[in-house]
Amino acid sequence: MIVKVARGVRAGAVGALTTVMLLAGGVIANPAAAAGSRGSAKSYTLSKQGKAVLRWNPCQVIHYRVNLRFAPPGALQDVKTAVATVSKASGITFAYDGTTTVIPMKTYGKNYTPGKAASPVVLAWASPGKGTGTSDLLTSQGDMPQADLAGVGYHQAYWWTDTKGRLHDWRIVTGAAVFNTAFNSLPAGFGSGEPTRGQLILHELGHVMGLMHVDDESQVMFPRMGQESTFGAGDLAGLKKQGKPSGCIR
Numbered sequence: 138m139i140v141k142v143a144r145g146v147r148a149g150a151v152g153a154l155t156t157v158m159l160l161a162g163g164v165i166a167n168p169a170a171a172a173g174s175r176g177s178a179k180s181y182t183l184s185k186q187g188k189a190v191l192r193w194n195p196c197q198v199i200h201y202r203v204n205l206r207f208a209p210p211g212a213l214q215d216v217k218t219a220v221a222t223v224s225k226a227s228g229i230t231f232a233y234d235g236t237t238t239v240i241p242m243k244t245y246g247k248n249y250t251p252g253k254a255a256s257p258v259v260l261a262w263a264s265p266g267k268g269t270g271t272s273d274l275l276t277s278q279g280d281m282p283q284a285d286l287a288g289v290g291y292h293q294a295y296w297w298t299d300t301k302g303r304l305h306d307w308r309i310v311t312g313a314a315v316f317n318t319a320f321n322s323l324p325a326g327f328g329s330g331e332p333t334r335g336q337l338i339l340h341e342l343g344h345v346m347g348l349m350h351v352d353d354e355s356q357v358m359f360p361r362m363g364q365e366s367t368f369g370a371g372d373l374a375g376l377k378k379q380g381k382p383s384g385c386i387r
C-alpha cells in the first residue's frame with residue numbers, strides 16, 4: 138500500500154525521499170460514516186523521515202498545474218475546489234499556473250537542485266501501461282492490484298546543507314497526483330453516499346501534502362474510497378499539523 142524509498146544522503150549532503158501512496162478504487166468499503174465531524178481528530182498519519190515530519194514550508198506558495206488531456210469533463214473545477222479545501226484546512230496558499238502536457242512518472246521531481254525553484258505539483262489523468270497517455274506510477278503496489286488503483290499521489294522531500302554549512306531541514310518541495318482514466322466515470326463533485334471524483338482528488342492531494350493512510354474508514358485518507366467526500370476530523374487535524382499553525386520552515 139505504501140512504498141517508501143529512501144535515497145542516499147551522503148554525496149553532497151543532499152537527502153531525498155520519495156513516498157508513493159496508492160488508493161484502491163474498484164472495491165468499495167462501505168464505511169458507516171457518522172454524521173458531523175467524522176471520526177477521531179487523532180485519525181491521521183504524517184509522513185516522516187526519522188523524527189522529521191515531512192511537510193511543505195507553509196509560508197511559501199504551492200504552485201500547481203493540471204493535465205486535462207485525458208480528464209473527464211468538469212475535472213478542473215473539482216481540482217480547484219479540492220485545492221481550496223486543502224488550502225483552508227492547512228492555511229497554505231496555492232497558485233494555479235495553468236494546464237500542462239506533463240504526465241508525472243516515477244521520476245517526476247527528482248531532478249531538484251536544493252535551494253532552487255522546484256517543479257510545480259502536477260495533477261494529471263492517465264492510464265496504466267506503456268505509451269501515449271500512460272504513467273508508470275499507475276502500477277500494482279503491495280496488495281493493491283493495478284485494476285483497482287484509482288489514483289496515486291506522492292510528495293518529494295529534501296534536506297540539504299548549503300555552501301556555508303547551513304542546514305536546511307526536511308521539507309516537501311514538489312509532488313504529483315495521477316488519476317486512472319479507468320475511473321473517469323466516478324460522479325463529479327463532492328456528494329456523499331458514494332465514491333466521487335472529488336473524494337479521489339482530495340485523497341491524492343492529501344498525499345501530496347504529506348498525509349499517509351489511516352486505518353479509519355471514516356477518513357478520506359483511508360486507503361479505499363468510501364461514502365464521504367469531505368475531510369473527516371482526522372484528515373483536518375493532519376492538514377492543520379502540516380500547515381501554517383505549525384510554523385514556517387526556514
Ligand SMILES: [Zn+2]
Pocket residue numbers: 158159160161340344350359360
Ligand atoms: Zn492513498
